Amino acid sequence: MQRKFLADAMLGKLAKWLRALGYDTYYQRYYGSGVLESLLSGGRLLLSRNRKTTGLHPGSVLICSEHISEQILEMRSAGLIHTTGEGWFTRCLICNVPLEKAEPPDSRQNVPEYVFHEKTDGISRCPSCGRYFWPGTHRERMIKQLREWGFHNP
Ligand SMILES: [Zn+2]
Secondary structure, X not given: OOXXXXXXXXXXXXXXHHHHOOOOEEEOOOOOOOHHHHXXXXXXXXXXXXXXXXXXXXXXXXXXXXXXXXXXXXXXXXXXXXXXXXXXXXXXXXXXXXXXXXXXXXXXXXXXXXXXXXXXXXXXXXXXXOOEEOOOXXXXXXXXXXXXXXXXXX
């Protein structure tokens, strides 16, 4: 089964990229007391930039760098994420929930006209926030970045 992550408040960018790769990654900007503990009881692997936090939670992972490229490399070196993936862009980058395929006429009403005609099959929707996602320039830029980091999808 694929690993599930819990990113601390300082790892918002890393959380977004892990979601792009398809990894279930919980993240919020602020965790009140006891929140991390209750989330960890659900079997998530804690990623933190804070040595105190990782010290308190045995088995958690200390992320040393503050730069996203190096953070990704740290995750790879530790064997926590794989460079080949099938789950790219199957998860909402904002909510972390799996996307659903958007069918016409729903998709037609909610994406730009040219997208509907060119990418009908590739349009998906987040059941949580209602955002629509499709293969476009934003995604292409992200894929280019992932390739530069050494990731490839089938
Ligand atoms: Zn969403």
